[in-house]
Amino acid sequence: MIGVVIPAHNEEQCLEKCLQSVLAAAAHPLLAAERVDIVVVLDSCSDGSRAIAERYAVTVIEVQARSVGVARAAGAHALIDAGARWLACTDADTTVPTDWLAAQLAHGADAVCGVVEVDDWSPHHQQxxxxxxxxxxxxxGHSHIHGANLGVTSVAYLQAGGFPALACHEDVHLVRALEALGARIAWSRSVRVRTSARTDFRAQGGFGSYLLGLAGTA
Structure with missing residues (x-):
C-alpha cells in the first residue's frame, strides 16, 4: 500500500484542489491498482477544513500542535500502522500531477526529493x-528539499527516526538523517508539484517565509 500525508492548518481555501489532484494521482495506471491511502492531518483547525476533507475518500486525523512536524509524523505513523510501504508527502496548498506517485516509485530509491513550481506569482513583486x-x-541532481514533494520508503523513514516535532524544516531534518544512513536518494526534476506563493503562509520559516525574504520584507 502507498500512503499520502497531507498536513493542514486552516486550509479551506486550498484543500479541495489538493485532494482532487492527489486522488487523481492515486488512480494512475502505472500504480497497477495498488491501494493508496490518503491521510489529512488537521492541525488546530478552526475553519471548514474538516468538512472539505470529509467529502473525499480520505482518513482524517486531528492534532492540536501547530507544528507541521508533529502533523506529518502523525500521518506517517498512521499509514505505516495500516501497512504502507511508501510514504508520499505534500501540502494542502499544493497540487500534484497525475503521475506524481508513479514518478516517485519509478526511481526505485529509498527516498525521492522532487521540485516545486509556483502556481501564481501575483502576490509578489516581479523581482x-x-x-x-x-x-x-x-x-x-538538485539539492532542494520540500515537504510538499517528498517520498520515502516506510523502512527508511523509521530507520531515520521519522519527522521530528518541529514547526518547520522537519523535512530537511528527515532527509539529512536519511543521508547519514547512506540511503539512496533521488533528487529528481521529473517529480514535480505546483505550490502556493501566498503571503499568509502557515509555517514561519518555511517556503512562504523564504519568498518574503527574497523581497526583503522578512
Whole structure:
C-alpha cells in the first residue's frame, strides 16, 4: 500500500484542489491498482477544513500542535500502522500531477526529493520571482528539499527516526538523517508539484517565509 500525508492548518481555501489532484494521482495506471491511502492531518483547525476533507475518500486525523512536524509524523505513523510501504508527502496548498506517485516509485530509491513550481506569482513583486528562479535549480541532481514533494520508503523513514516535532524544516531534518544512513536518494526534476506563493503562509520559516525574504520584507 502507498500512503499520502497531507498536513493542514486552516486550509479551506486550498484543500479541495489538493485532494482532487492527489486522488487523481492515486488512480494512475502505472500504480497497477495498488491501494493508496490518503491521510489529512488537521492541525488546530478552526475553519471548514474538516468538512472539505470529509467529502473525499480520505482518513482524517486531528492534532492540536501547530507544528507541521508533529502533523506529518502523525500521518506517517498512521499509514505505516495500516501497512504502507511508501510514504508520499505534500501540502494542502499544493497540487500534484497525475503521475506524481508513479514518478516517485519509478526511481526505485529509498527516498525521492522532487521540485516545486509556483502556481501564481501575483502576490509578489516581479523581482521576487526573478530572484527565486535565479537561485532555484530545476534539474536532476538538485539539492532542494520540500515537504510538499517528498517520498520515502516506510523502512527508511523509521530507520531515520521519522519527522521530528518541529514547526518547520522537519523535512530537511528527515532527509539529512536519511543521508547519514547512506540511503539512496533521488533528487529528481521529473517529480514535480505546483505550490502556493501566498503571503499568509502557515509555517514561519518555511517556503512562504523564504519568498518574503527574497523581497526583503522578512
Amino acid at each position: 521576487v520571482r526573478a530572484r527565486y528562479e535565479a537561485c532555484y535549480t530545476d534539474c536532476d
